[in-house]
Amino acid sequence: MSLEVRNITEADLHEWVRAVNTGFLRPPEALAEQVEQQRPQLEPERTLGAFDSGHCVGTYRSFTQRLTxxxxxxxxxxxxxxxxxxxxxRRRGLLSRMLAADQARAKDRGDLLSTLIAAEYRIYGRHGFGPATQITEWRVDTLRSGLDPRWxxxxxxxxxxxxxxxxxxxxGPELHERLRSRRHGLIDRSERFWRLMTGDLRRPHIPWKEAFYAVYRSAEGRVDGLVSYTTDDEWEGKMPRVTARVRDFLADSPAAERALWHFLLSIDWVTRVESGRRAPDDLLPLLLPDPRAARVTTDSDYxxxxxxxxxxxxExxxxxxxxxxxxxxxDPSGYAAGRFRLDAGPEGASCTSTTSxxxxxxxxxxxxxxxxxxxxxxxxxxxxxxxxERAGAAARADLLLRTARRPWCPDMF
Structure with a gap:
């Protein structure tokens, strides 16, 4: 029997969520609660399933996002x-079929691009996706950092x-939007994101641990920075070995960024800080008197x-x-295929098809x-x-396209 790819209906939702859990190797616990939590964020016209004799064996959804x-x-x-x-x-073309159907609709809607977080590197390049941002995670030995512990x-x-x-x-939302207006790579955050991040809404299949939250206020009283972090309670021989793990870290000024890192690295009993997903050119290592105290634990596409x-x-x-x-x-899929002339500058750009x-x-x-x-x-x-094709063109492309700061996206979706 042929495999069917189609939009899901309300009657398919339980099967669809079960298939998502199967694909991500999640135990099928609290399935009914997961279905109820998923329902409000799924748009039926943008949620696809692959079906074999009524059983969902492939899943896919998309939603509108704003990218800076x-x-x-x-x-x-x-x-x-x-x-x-x-x-x-696997290996029956189901991903290709779901992706092709969704991208055709996105193109018709006028979306300029698609975005995703790739679980595996080798899947999406053949579909026209490229890794556009990187994330770096550091583990900092606070005792070696050289910062004043009496700060x-x-x-x-x-x-x-x-x-x-x-x-x-x-x-948080106002701070994030302010930062997003000038930091490329960031994506918009929904009300649901903030509720999940602070435990006001909890995923039934993921254990919740309450975090600590701190903000930095400028001399004028404006909130320019925010950090959330969790800690463990590890001691050895009456000596603390506590790790603080950053869950979210936003800073709209260098002063806020420096202050919040200094705050984290000077908390009593904390001997190690795990930074969470940061930009590769984050200030963190170089703001330490001894940058070697920050060791890279992850450096990857995002x-x-x-x-x-x-x-x-x-444009x-x-x-x-x-x-x-x-x-x-x-571009075998056709969406980006062609020859284009880009005329660009600090004041703007035009891009048109050309035969040059x-x-x-x-x-x-x-x-x-x-x-x-x-x-x-x-x-x-x-x-x-x-x-x-023309000598020096790659260097000219770098002069035009590369940015002074690297793009950054820390958010999973």
Whole structure:
């Protein structure tokens, strides 16, 4: 019997959630509660299932997301999540079918791109996605860091205050939106995100541990930083060996960032801090008198991007320098395929189809990796993934596309 890929109905929801759990190797506990929690966020017209004789063996959903691009512009993304194929039905093209159906609809809606967090690296490149941001996690030995353990607060007139989850739900969204308006790579956060992050809403299949919350207020009283963290209670021979694990860390000014890291690294009994998902060029290691106290535990790709409208996406972002570039983009799916002339500068950009000779030839996946300014065209050319059709074109692409700070997205979806 042929496998059917279609939008799910209310009657399919229990089967669909069960299949999501199967794909992510989650035990089928509290399934009824999971169904009730999933129901409000699922859009039936954007939620797909693959079915074999009535049993759901593949899952897929998408939703509208706002992504900040270089320069502070925001683009509408088709955010992809809950993608699974049951182990009994692999290698039958189910992911390709679900992805193709969703991307066709996203293109028709006018979404400029798609985004996802890739559980496995090798799956999505062939579908036109490229890794557009990286995350780094550090483990800091507080006793070796060199910071003053007697630190009692910022010296810039600001202050650090302990707050509770209700305060975070009230103060956090405005801080995040302010930061997101200027930090490319960040995505919007829903009310549901803040409720889950503070325990006001709990996933039935994930144990909850209450966090501590602190904010940094500037001398003017504005909340410019927020951190949430959990701790363990480990002692050895009457000596503390406590680890603080960062759950969320937002800072809209260098002063807030420095103050909150100093706060975390000077908490009594805490001998180790785990940073959570930070940008690779985070201030953390270099603000320590001894940066070697911060050891990298994770350095990996994170947010993946797939361009659906090349001219629209390239015109939405800003560029550090003025220049022109003709890109010959190969895309078997067709969405990003073509030859495009980009005329860009600090004041804006235009991108149009052209028949002019190409400067660079590359795949849709590699263009996506370059889009937020993190990857280097020179590096991709050295790997043989980008073809330099005109001498010096890769260096010119880096001059135009790369950004002074690296893009950052810490949020799972």
């Amino acid at each position: 691009v270089p320069g502070g512009g925001q683009v509408t993304s088709d955010a992809v999540s809950s993608v699974t194929v049951s182990p009994t039905h 009692s607060g910022p010296e810039d007139g600001g202050r650090v205050e302990l707050v509770d989850g209700a305060d975070v739900r009230r103060l 947010l993946w991007v797939r361009l659906l409208d090349v001219p629209g996406a390239l 939405a972002r800003s560029y550090r320098a003025a220049g022109s570039l003709v890109l010959d983009v190969h 000779a190409a400067d660079l030839a590359l795949s849709a996946s590699d263009l996506a990796a370059l889009y937020l300014g993190d990857e280097s065209a020179l590096r991709l050319a050295a790997l043989g993934r980008v073809s330099e």
